[in-house]
Amino acid sequence: MANSPTPRVLVTPAAEATIDLLRDEHGPLMFHQSGGCCDGSSPMCFAKGEFRIGGNDVWLGQIHGCDFFMSTSQFEYWQHTQLTVDVVKGRGASFSLEIPLGVRFLIRSRLFTEEEEQNMAPVYEGEEYLERTAEA
Numbered sequence: 855m856a857n858s859p860t861p862r863v864l865v866t867p868a869a870e871a872t873i874d875l876l877r878d879e880h881g882p883l884m885f886h887q888s889g890g891c892c893d894g895s896s897p898m899c900f901a902k903g904e905f906r907i908g909g910n911d912v913w914l915g916q917i918h919g920c921d922f923f924m925s926t927s928q929f930e931y932w933q934h935t936q937l938t939v940d941v942v943k944g945r946g947a948s949f950s951l952e953i954p955l956g957v958r959f960l961i962r963s964r965l966f967t968e969e970e971e972q973n974m975a976p977v978y979e980g981e982e983y984l985e986r987t988a989e990a
Contacts, residue, residue, distance in 0.1 A: 859975035860966065864938040865917035869959060872941045873899070873918045876951050883920045883951070885939065886911070887961065889928030897922070897939055897959045898950040911980030923980060934971070938962040 865873070877883055882902035898905070902921070907913075912929045914922050917939055924932065939959055946958035966974070978986065 857973055860936070860970040860973050861975050862914040862936060862977065863917055863922045864936065866938060866940045869939045869941045870918045872952055872955065872957060872959070873920060875955065877919075880951060885917065885920055885922045885959075887922075887924045887928060889925050889931075896946060896948060896950070897961055898948055899952055899959060900949075901951070907980040907984060909979060909981050913978045913980065913983035915975055921983075923983075926979075929977070932963070934966055935963045936966055936970070938964075 873883060876899060880901045884900055884902045884905065885897045886900065886905050886907075887897045899920075905923075907923055910926050911923045912926055914924055914929075914937070916922065922939070938961070940962050941952065941957050941959050943956060944958055945956060946953055948958075950959060952959060
């Protein structure tokens with residue numbers, strides 16, 4: 855029996871609770887991490903479909919029922935790292951939905967082990983992911 859693929863992105867229970875609050879108010883959600891300076895390197899939460907995904911984005915998986923995307927250039931740096939979305943008190947300077955709650959999402963990370971890298975969950979380019987989900 856094969857092992858489950860190593861997930862590329864995880865979520866803490868505290869972040870799940872915040873996602874639940876946001877989902878109750880905004881409906882289905884999605885995450886995107888663009889890279890860059892300041893809050894650009896933080897994961898941003900949007901109402902699903904509010905952020906346009908394209909060929910410069912990569913789908914890494916789902917966290918608590920929400921698709922998680924990252925810019926391709928950012929993924930080049932983070933591809934050997936497992937990401938965990940967490941939430942902390944404080945106000946970020948972004949358009950992410952959690953900001954009015956007085957919290958902000960952030961990424962905690964660790965390098966994959968060699969064993970984990972042998973069984974990675976697949977990633978999809980943004981447009982490929984959108985095509986795959988439109989067919990489903």
